[in-house]
Amino acid sequence: MSVRVKICGLTQVDDALAAARLGADAIGLVFYAPSPRAVTVAQARAIVAALPPMVTTVGLFVDAAATEVQQVLGQVPLDVLQFHGDESADYCARFGRPWWKALRVRPGLDLSAAAAHYAAAQALLLDAYVPGVPGGTGERFDWSLIPPALPLPVILAGGLTPDNVRTAIDSAAPWGVDVSGGVEAIDDQGRKRPGIKSAAAMAALIEHVRNLRS
Numbered sequence: 001m002s003v004r005v006k007i008c009g010l011t012q013v014d015d016a017l018a019a020a021r022l023g024a025d026a027i028g029l030v031f032y033a034p035s036p037r038a039v040t041v042a043q044a045r046a047i048v049a050a051l052p053p054m055v056t057t058v059g060l061f062v063d064a065a066a067t068e069v070q071q072v073l074g075q076v077p078l079d080v081l082q083f084h085g086d087e088s089a090d091y092c093a094r095f096g097r098p099w100w101k102a103l104r105v106r107p108g109l110d111l112s113a114a115a116a117h118y119a120a121a122q123a124l125l126l127d128a129y130v131p132g133v134p135g136g137t138g139e140r141f142d143w144s145l146i147p148p149a150l151p152l153p154v155i156l157a158g159g160l161t162p163d164n165v166r167t168a169i170d171s172a173a174p175w176g177v178d179v180s181g182g183v184e185a186i187d188d189q190g191r192k193r194p195g196i197k198s199a200a201a202m203a204a205l206i207e208h209v210r211n212l213r214s
């Protein structure tokens with residue numbers, strides 16, 4: 001099994017280069033102004049321009065106006081769009097890019113029905129449900145809520161860390177994992193620094209996943 005790794009919520013060129021060198025398959029850039037990990041178009045352009053080949057660039061949006069997404073796409077060469085709000089399947093498909101639909105998982109959500117609804121997605125990104133917070137919560141969800149045979153590849157997100165990623169993969173058998181807060185740097189007071197990554201944490205997480213690869 002070869003589980004892919006996406007490091008999300010990058011804001012710094014150096015962190016993106018470190019993620020790529022450490023073996024990340026994809027990086028995520030948050031185009032959602034209220035997020036503490038939001039990037040400007042200028043930051044995003046600098047990050048994408050600095051990346052080596054074969055690292056997928058993913059742009060995240062939350063119920064953005066289509067014109068906003070198009071403006072970003074006109075300036076930043078993103079490979080994939082990731083939609084974290086209540087976007088319809090038609091909306092997600094209108095940009096001519098592969099897209100992933102993020103779903104915030106909680107009891108009662110019919111993931112099989114959601115997969116059918118978003119059948120044109122390249123993947124479903126399954127994240128934790130926290131009321132009022134569209135993503136980047138650092139919270140896990142109950143992985144046993146994922147049905148065993150969804151028709152779309154699953155990217156597992158939500159509260160993943162170097163310490164729990166192997167258990168998560170064993171439990172959910174995802175196509176890939178998406179990690180943000182679990183690899184963030186910590187300041188002198190022991191607080192996370194949103195948008196700033198720890199190279200050591202990224203290395204540990206990727207190493208744990210790579211050790212599962214054969």
Ligand SMILES: O=C(O)c1ccccc1NCC(=O)[C@H](O)[C@H](O)COP(=O)(O)O
Nearest residue numbers: 008035134135136138158159179180181
């Ligand atoms: O990261 C954010 O601040 C964010 C804000 C709004 C929508 C999505 C956001 N992040 C999306 C991601 O793909 C995160 O990697 C995912 O939610 C997991 O985050 P974490 O639990 O911190 O690993």
